Amino acid sequence: MALLVSMLIAFVRLVRGPSLADRIVALDLLTLLAVSVIAVFTIREDQPAFLDAAIALGLVAFLGTVAYARFLERRGRHDSGVEEPRA
Template sequence: MSTIIAGAVWVLPLSFTLLALSAALVLVRLIRGPRAADRVVAIDALTMLAIAAIALFALATGQPMLLDAAVVLALMSFLGTAAFILLFRRRGRGPDEVVTWNDRKPAADETVAAPPDRERMR
């Protein structure tokens, strides 16, 4: 099967180059961290870049069967991300987690309102 793509002479190599540059930057984030959540997002971004590279390769070679591999990789990426979410939930808040507004301690000059009485609100 032969397909002719308008602008394929310069668009496809440019796309592959930009994907490689993006992958290099994401690898830096994967290595440097600093938190586990940053690394999970970097792994997810690398997977998405791999899916894009497979799709571009399928377009460049004219082999639509490669798109099936991209879909399978996307499904596996979703399952892996869901597994990481469950892993973080079971561990609880670790030392590298961000403190949310509910968890922060008030400053010395702040007044803290008591939580509303649920019985009184009914």
């Protein structure tokens, strides 16, 4: 029950923001909580195959967070000499 309440709070932060960094952290937290839910389900149902899915989701979430962080880092640089496209 606590995991679901935590997921709801993280989802509210994901929707409301206020900044892109807040949304990225909220998305990372949501995936961490999803891994936790899968792990609890795995233990409860005694099905170790689901643990592989939790590990895969954790790895994908980690790589996604690193990619977002690199995106934010590059977006913040203005002295690289490369002109950034304007949207």
